[in-house]
Amino acid sequence: xxxxxxxxxQSGINFIALFGQAGIMLFGALVGKPEFKKxxxxxxxxxxxxxxxxxxxxxxxxxxxxxxxxxxxxxxLTTFSAEASLGMLVALALLRELGPVVAGLLxxxxxxxxxxxxxxxxxxxxxxxxxxxxxxxxxRRIIAPRFWAGFFCLPFLxxxxxxxxxxxxxxxxxDWKGIDSGFFWxxxxxxxxxxxxxxxxxxxxxxxxxxxxxxxxxNGYNSLPTSEGISKATTSTVVYSSLVILGLDFILTxxxxx
Amino acid sequence: MSRKxxxxxxxxxxxxxxxxxxxxxxxxxxxxxxxxxxxxxYAIFDNVGGLKARSPIKIGGVVxxxxxxxxxxxxxxxxxxxxxxxxxxxxxxxxLSIKTSGLLGEQFIAISLGIAKSSENELDIEDAQxxxxxxxxxxxxxxxxxxxxxxxFVIHNTSPAMVIEDLIGQFLFSSGNAKDKKA
Numbered sequence: 001x002x003x004x005x006x007x008x009x010q011s012g013i014n015f016i017a018l019f020g021q022a023g024i025m026l027f028g029a030l031v032g033k034p035e036f037k038k039x040x041x042x043x044x045x046x047x048x049x050x051x052x053x054x055x056x057x058x059x060x061x062x063x064x065x066x067x068x069x070x071x072x073x074x075x076x077l078t079t080f081s082a083e084a085s086l087g088m089l090v091a092l093a094l095l096r097e098l099g100p101v102v103a104g105l106l107x108x109x110x111x112x113x114x115x116x117x118x119x120x121x122x123x124x125x126x127x128x129x130x131x132x133x134x135x136x137x138x139x140r141r142i143i144a145p146r147f148w149a150g151f152f153c154l155p156f157l158x159x160x161x162x163x164x165x166x167x168x169x170x171x172x173x174x175d176w177k178g179i180d181s182g183f184f185w186x187x188x189x190x191x192x193x194x195x196x197x198x199x200x201x202x203x204x205x206x207x208x209x210x211x212x213x214x215x216x217x218x219n220g221y222n223s224l225p226t227s228e229g230i231s232k233a234t235t236s237t238v239v240y241s242s243l244v245i246l247g248l249d250f251i252l253t254x255x256x257x258x
Numbered sequence: 259m260s261r262k263x264x265x266x267x268x269x270x271x272x273x274x275x276x277x278x279x280x281x282x283x284x285x286x287x288x289x290x291x292x293x294x295x296x297x298x299x300y301a302i303f304d305n306v307g308g309l310k311a312r313s314p315i316k317i318g319g320v321v322x323x324x325x326x327x328x329x330x331x332x333x334x335x336x337x338x339x340x341x342x343x344x345x346x347x348x349x350x351x352x353x354l355s356i357k358t359s360g361l362l363g364e365q366f367i368a369i370s371l372g373i374a375k376s377s378e379n380e381l382d383i384e385d386a387q388x389x390x391x392x393x394x395x396x397x398x399x400x401x402x403x404x405x406x407x408x409x410x411f412v413i414h415n416t417s418p419a420m421v422i423e424d425l426i427g428q429f430l431f432s433s434g435n436a437k438d439k440k441a
Contacts, residue, residue: 041260048263052270091285156274163277166285185284193312194286 022218029143029217039145046149050111054157057110058103062161065102066168069093074177083177087184088191090169095197096257099162101249104208107154108241112216115146116237119220120230128221143217150213151206158205200256207248212241296323296340297409301354301367306335307419308365309356315339315367317348325367339367341407348407349374356419365419372415374405 073089119142122128128138166188174181192198216237223233306328315323323341330336341348351372358365404411 044264044267045260047267047270052266055270055273095281095285156270156278159274159277159281163280163285188285192286194282198281198286 018222021222022214025139025143025218025221026147026214028137028139029147032140035140042141042145043148046145047153049114050146050149051153051156054107054110054153055160057106058157058161059164061102061106062164063168065098066090066094066165067172069098069165070169070172070177074173074179083173083179084183085187085191086173086179087166087169087186087188090173091166091188091192092197094162094165094169095192095201097249097253099165100158100201100204100208101245103158103161103205104154104212104245105242107150107157107209108212108216108245109238111150111153112212112237112241113234115150115213115216116220116223116234117230119143119146119217120223120225120233123221123223124225124227124230126225143221147213147217150216151209154209154212155202155205158201162201196256200252203256204249204252207252208245211244211248215241215244295343297343297346297407298326299339299341299407299409299411299413301337301339301413301416302331303335303337303354303356303416303418305418305421306337307356307421309337309367309419310364313364313366315341315369317345317369317371322369337367346406346408347374350404350406350411351415352407352413353415353417354413355417358420 069090070086073086074083077083077086077089119128122142128142131138131141170181170184173179174184219233219237219240223229309325309328311325311327313325314321315325322345323339326338326340328335328337348369349372352369353372355368355370356365357368407413
C-alpha cells in the first residue's frame with residue numbers, strides 16, 4: 001500500500017521535474033550573449049532542414065484541403081442556393097482553424113520528429129557530451145538555432161498553407177463549379193477581418209510553433225541514449241505536440257472569438 | 259552544398275513573404291486595414307434588434323461607416339458609430355432606421371437623408387449636443403443644432419428595429435379585435 005503511494009508520488013515529482021528540465025533547457029539555449037554573426041550559417045542550415053524540406057507536404061496538403069473544403073462547401077451551399085459565399089467559407093475555415101492547426105500537425109509530424117531523432121542520435125553517439133568537453137555549449141550551438149528555425153518556419157508555412165488552400169478552393173469553385181470569380185473573391189474580402197482573422201491566425205501559429213518545437217527539442221535532448229529511447233522519444237514528440245496543438249487551439253479560440 | 263542551401267532558404271522565404279502579402283492584400287480587404295479617418299456620432303434607439311459592433315452603416319445601400327460599439331445609456335441602447343470622414347455633409351435631420359439585408363441577412367443602419375438647413379423649428383432633434391446629456395435639456399433647447407453630422411453629434415431621430423415576433427403579435431391582436439367587432 002505504502003509502496004503504491006510512494007510510486008504515485010515519485011511519478012508526480014518526476015512529471016514536475018520534467019517541466020523544470022524543459023524550461024531550463026529552453027532558458028539555457030535562448031538566454032545569453034547574442035552571437036548572430038557566428039550563428040547565422042547554422043540558422044540558414046536549420047531553416048533549410050525545418051522549413052524548406054517541409055514545404056512539399058505543406059503545399060500539397062494545403063492544395064487538397066482547400067479543394068475538398070470548396071467541394072463539400074459547394075454541395076451544401078447549393079441546397080440553400082448560397083454558393084456565392086463559398087469563398088468566405090473556405091477562407092474563414094482556413095484562416096481561423098484549419099490553417100494553423102493542420103499546418104502545426106504536419107509540422108510536428110514532419111519537422112518535429114526529425115529534430116527529435118537528430119538530437120537523440122547526437123546524444124546516443126555522445127556528440128553532445130564531446131561538445132561540452134570542447135567547451136562548446138550544446139544548448140547554444142545545437143538547440144538554439146533549431147528552436148529559432150522552428151519558431152519562424154511554422155508561421156511562414158502556415159501562411160503558405162492558407163494561401164495555397166484558398167487558391168485550391170478558387171480552382172474548384174471558380175474554374176470547375178463555375179461560381180463567378182467576382183462573387184468568390186468579394187465574399188472573401190468582405191468577410192475576412194484583418195485583426196480578427198488574419199492577425200489571430202498568426203498569433204495561433206506562433207503559439208503552436210513554440211509548443212511543437214519546444215516539445216520536439218526537449219524530447220530529443222531528454223531521450224535515453226539507446227535506439228529504443230530514440231524511437232520512444234520520436235513517438236512521444238508526435239503524440240504530445242499534436243495533443244498540445246489541439247488543446248492550445250481550443251484555448252486560443254475560446255479566448256479570441258468570445 | 260552550402261550555396262545550394264542558401265538559395266533554397268531564400269526561395270522558401272520569398273514564397274512565404276508572397277503568401278503573407280497574398281493574405282494581406284487579396285484575402286483581407288486592405289481598406290478595412292488602412293484606417294481611414296472617421297468621425298464619431300452617437301444615436302439613441304428604442305430597440306437595436308440584432309445589431310452588432312462592426313455592422314455597416316449605409317446610405318442608399320453604400321457602406322459609409324461601421325458601428326464601433328453598443329452600450330446602454332439611461333437604459334436605452336446607445337450606438338456609437340464611426341462614419342468615413344469623406345461623408346461629412348449628412349444633414350443633421352436625417353433619420354436612422356435598422357434594416358435587414360435580405361430575408362435572413364445581417365442587420366445594418368440605414369440613413370435616410372433629411373433636408374439640409376431646413377427651418378430649425380421643424381427638426382425632430384431636441385437636444386443635439388452630447389454635452390447636453392447631463393444637464394437639463396430645456397437649458398440647451400435653444401442651442402444651435404449643427405447643419406450636418408459632426409464629431410460627437412447625438413441622433414435622436416431613429417426608428418427601432420423591427421422585431422418579427424412583435425409584428426406577428428400585433429397582427430394577431432388586431433385581427434382578433436376585428437372579429438370581436440363583427441360579432
